[in-house]
Amino acid sequence: MVARISTVAFQGIEGVPVEVQVMVAPGKFVTQIVGLPDKAVAESRERVHAALHASGLALPAKRVTVNLAPADLPKEGSHFDLPIALGLMAALGAIPADALADYVVIGELNLDGTIAPVAGALPAAIGANALGKGLICPAESGPEAAWAGAGLDILAPRSLIALANHFRGTQVLSRPEPSIRANAANLPDLADIKGQESAKRALEVAAAGGHNLLMVGPPGSGKSMLAARLPSILPPLSAAELLEVSMIHSIAGQLAGGKLSDRRPFRTPHHSATMAALVGGGLRARPGEASLSHHGVLFLDEFPEFSPQSLDALRQPLETGECIIARANHRVSYPANIQLVAAMNPCRCGMAGEPGHSCARGPRCASDYQARISGPLMDRIDIRIDVPAVSAIDLIRPAPSEASADIARRVARAREIQRDRYASSGTAGGTNARCSTALIETFAAPDPSGLQLLRDAAEKMKFSARGYHRVLKVARTLADLDGKDSVGRIHLAEAISYRMAGERLTAVA
Numbered sequence: 001m002v003a004r005i006s007t008v009a010f011q012g013i014e015g016v017p018v019e020v021q022v023m024v025a026p027g028k029f030v031t032q033i034v035g036l037p038d039k040a041v042a043e044s045r046e047r048v049h050a051a052l053h054a055s056g057l058a059l060p061a062k063r064v065t066v067n068l069a070p071a072d073l074p075k076e077g078s079h080f081d082l083p084i085a086l087g088l089m090a091a092l093g094a095i096p097a098d099a100l101a102d103y104v105v106i107g108e109l110n111l112d113g114t115i116a117p118v119a120g121a122l123p124a125a126i127g128a129n130a131l132g133k134g135l136i137c138p139a140e141s142g143p144e145a146a147w148a149g150a151g152l153d154i155l156a157p158r159s160l161i162a163l164a165n166h167f168r169g170t171q172v173l174s175r176p177e178p179s180i181r182a183n184a185a186n187l188p189d190l191a192d193i194k195g196q197e198s199a200k201r202a203l204e205v206a207a208a209g210g211h212n213l214l215m216v217g218p219p220g221s222g223k224s225m226l227a228a229r230l231p232s233i234l235p236p237l238s239a240a241e242l243l244e245v246s247m248i249h250s251i252a253g254q255l256a257g258g259k260l261s262d263r264r265p266f267r268t269p270h271h272s273a274t275m276a277a278l279v280g281g282g283l284r285a286r287p288g289e290a291s292l293s294h295h296g297v298l299f300l301d302e303f304p305e306f307s308p309q310s311l312d313a314l315r316q317p318l319e320t321g322e323c324i325i326a327r328a329n330h331r332v333s334y335p336a337n338i339q340l341v342a343a344m345n346p347c348r349c350g351m352a353g354e355p356g357h358s359c360a361r362g363p364r365c366a367s368d369y370q371a372r373i374s375g376p377l378m379d380r381i382d383i384r385i386d387v388p389a390v391s392a393i394d395l396i397r398p399a400p401s402e403a404s405a406d407i408a409r410r411v412a413r414a415r416e417i418q419r420d421r422y423a424s425s426g427t428a429g430g431t432n433a434r435c436s437t438a439l440i441e442t443f444a445a446p447d448p449s450g451l452q453l454l455r456d457a458a459e460k461m462k463f464s465a466r467g468y469h470r471v472l473k474v475a476r477t478l479a480d481l482d483g484k485d486s487v488g489r490i491h492l493a494e495a496i497s498y499r500m501a502g503e504r505l506t507a508v509a
């Protein structure tokens with residue numbers, strides 16, 4: 001007889017239905033797994049045997065064939081252990097096969113018969129819900145799976161024995177509760193930063209519209225400090241965003257204890273990160289830092305120290321909001337609607353353009369260093385600011401500075417205005433930065449004097465078409481922060497100044 005158990009294979013953040021078919025037939029005592037298993041799936045045979053033995057189930061000396069259907073879909077990961085074991089138990093009559101028909105099963109087995117947590121419980125639960133089935137998953141993954149819906153039937157046993165007892169009715173498993181991670185109350189606060197008023201303003205604008213930001217300045221001027229305070233002014237994730245972000249983190253196995261958080265991701269990969277680490281790929285096509293920052297911030301400190309290939313791989317996700325990983329036999333895509341924040345010194349010695357300093361290597365010091373950032377990548381950065389060294393006066397007797405909570409309130413209001421504006425247009429994340437070019441031309445149509453300014457600036461600075469639209473987007477955000485319906489000359493002037501900082505830098509070099 002053939003026992004059939006439903007499970008999933010992950011493609012991107014989607015769980016594709018897979019059927020595990022187990023047949024026990026007379027013959028030599030062997031177990032074979034077919035259906036494009038990878039190494040982890042092939043090794044599942046040993047774990048399943050040991051776990052069944054530890055649970056007191058003796059395997060008959062027969063031939064066991066396990067087929068993972070559809071046979072041409074690659075199966076990766078260790079979550080096939082539990083469906084294979086349950087299929088075998090059902091084929092041997094240790095649990096009723098019809099009881100399992102209504103469940104999708106994922107889980108890894110330990111040799112002692114306990115069930116170990118696996119990545120991807122949330123997308124598996126959502127997939128099961130869509131199929132109208134329940135989910136059997138490891139106990140640790142239960143709280144995460146419970147987010148998929150209140151009506152979803154979830155069994156989260158600690159061991160094979162606990163699950164068998166549940167089906168026998170001797171020890172009933174209770175449904176796990178969805179849990180949320182308590183947010184640490186004390187995020188670093190912008191009030192800690194002395195001076196740097198214009199940098200703080202730029203940070204507020206970037207947060208309000210979801211714009212990409214580049215900070216350039218000498219070492220020790222507070223660039224890393226400013227970036228680290230961005231999470232304290234960003235609004236929390238909406239319920240739909242929370243689920244999307246958590247799906248990616250679930251696939252990557254990064255949901256600690258299966259708990260979800262409504263805080264926007266803030267990822268800070270080191271500059272030695274490879275291309276696969278940034279945009280995803282490598283073994284099992286895992287999501288990269290760009291996807292893990294979905295609906296949040298990807299902060300690249302010491303921007304030019306990243307390898308140019310890694311940085312240029314970010315160009316496509318920055319434009320489309322999606323990371324696409326091409327494999328030999330299939331294509332995987334992960335959402336990556338990110339806000340890029342970068343910080344850099346103006347040159348290798350760090351002091352180019354500072355009054356009273358001259359680089360030992362002359363102007364080439366700055367031009368060589370900045371050339372590591374390609375033009376097309378630079379073009380995607382809407383706001384570029386100089387962060388000069390803090391003046392002694394500011395350090396010793398700083399003017400009182402605003403707390404993050406006050407700035408966060410203004411940011412939240414501006415985001416609300418954007419959300420209402422884009423609600424019907426399907427703009428991802430509902431921010432000005434993600435608005436389509438056609439829409440921004442109508443929503444940010446400037447008044448006549450603004451138009452004149454924009455025309456002059458575009459001609460003089462030779463904006464690319466992208467640059468032109470990005471200036472409009474930043475201007476729209478500035479108007480939103482002002483609570484204005486239309487974009488005026490003053491908003492455009494500020495937006496253009498944010499684009500000019502980069503050009504000035506090149507002029508210094």
Ligand SMILES: Nc1ncnc2c1ncn2[C@@H]1O[C@H](COP(=O)(O)OP(=O)(O)O)[C@@H](O)[C@H]1O
Binds near residue numbers: 192193195196219222
């Ligand atoms: N504006 C500032 N206000 C207060 N402290 C600052 C400021 N700028 C720099 N510092 C101090 O200098 C240290 C280094 O700042 P950091 O942000 O790492 O500089 P950068 O990244 O620009 O090289 C900080 O830890 C902080 O102690």
Ligand SMILES: [Mg+2]
Binds near residue numbers: 223224225
């Ligand atoms: Mg730094």
